[in-house]
Amino acid sequence: MAEGVWISSYCLHTEGFPKLLYATMQRLGIQERLEYEGHEYEEYGTEHCEVTIYIAKSEDFPNIAEAWSMTATGFRYALTLEHLDLSGCNEIISLKIPSVMQKLSLSSTRLICQIIENKAPSLSSFHLIPGVRKLSLGEASQMMKELSLFGANAMCYGRAELPSIMPNLESLSLGSSHEPMLPTKFVNLKHLYTQITSSTLSPSYDYSSLVSFLDASPSLETWWLEVPRADMGHELVGPSSHLRQLPERHHHHLKIVEMIAFNSTKSLVELTCCIVKSAVSLERLTFDTFRGDGRSPCCSDDSGFSYSKFMIEQASRAVEAIRMYIEQARCHANAFND
Incomplete structure (x- = not known):
């Protein structure tokens, strides 16, 4: 999605949240397709994505008698994130750090986690309380x-x-x-x-x-x-x-x-x-x-x-x-x- 360009889509074949939301709406008696409208922009050096979802009225529930919409804004920190601290996140079972996090150099993960996989190439500092069954730091381990x-x-x-x-x-x-x-x-x-x-x-x-x-x-x-x-x-x-x-x-x-x-x-x-x-x-x-x-x-x-x-x-x-x-x-x- 190019910056400043608005795109509309029904996301009919998109896995994950759109598919789950569509199935939920059908259970609520909303038969019309959901429409997504969004655009990307940059603010203070960080990429943002704003998406509005338009939802039709329900045929089964009187309290959803009118069409409505909701708007969400996301942040793409992957290219700029340098510090990751997950202290206290005790319910995390699996942690995967993608390779697009090019600038991540410090990860503080004082948590009990069974699987940790890292592909961030610049990771040089890591703090871990293990109960880990699988620990893979990728090429960053050579530079740790x-x-x-x-x-x-x-x-x-x-x-x-x-x-x-x-x-x-x-x-x-x-x-x-x-x-x-x-x-x-x-x-x-x-x-x-x-x-x-x-x-x-x-x-x-x-x-x-x-x-x-x-x-x-x-x-x-x-x-x-x-x-x-x-x-x-x-x-x-x-x-x-x-x-x-x-x-x-x-x-x-x-x-x-x-x-x-x-x-x-x-x-x-x-x-x-x-x-x-x-x-x-x-x-x-x-x-x-x-x-x-x-x-x-x-x-x-x-x-x-x-x-x-x-x-x-x-x-x-x-x-x-x-x-x-x-x-x-x-x-x-x-x-x-x-």
Whole structure:
């Protein structure tokens, strides 16, 4: 349809809405054909389509005794849309992004969706909470720079599939429960955020398995690791604990590491010691021992956030673990590197 040109049609052979509307009108006793009249125009750089539908009177229903019409205006965003956010659209089962969306570069789809198919060539950032049976990002996967993936098997999927599917990935966020790691490479990955959730976390979970991300990401510069608070099922370090000596790596690019909700779980301390010894260019190591809900108002910070007695005890044990083991590992690494 050319811009500014009005077109009239009965749309007798058009599938979709016209066919459905025609069948509905017949049920209402409207036997005459529906007439569509419309035109396209551009406004503020976006293509619009205005359509008026003329509907005859009903032979069966007295309250539709007069002919009437309705007008609808649509917008064609496909050529100009750059940002797509479907947060909260929990009833979407299948999402298909067509190739005509040439400028789409960011898609925020924090929804549970079974099928996602993308053909937009410029898509470079994607945020997804998976329960996805089929995920196809098309040619855009080769150019993907940023990905967030949260769900029960996110880390396993991330390590097993993403290096080959998204070789140019630079920033990756993964949230998951415990899973095995696989020996594949993220050659270009620079920023990594990993979140271990407590919903299905086994007491026997070994945090040291996460060191495989260090092996798999030779260009990694920043690593944020968020873990759940320790519970009675995890082995905690103490003054007489014997830590495993994990094989040391020599990672030359990792500069910033932040541990969120750091605690004295033994395998987490072992992982941290390994990172400290392996990251020869490490510039900043941050431990956040208070992260989460404080339900017992024992103490509070300047913002009024309350910390429970249990959280205070955990934080104290975490600080002792840092002083007893991690500072010692850092001194060892400095002496070795010097």
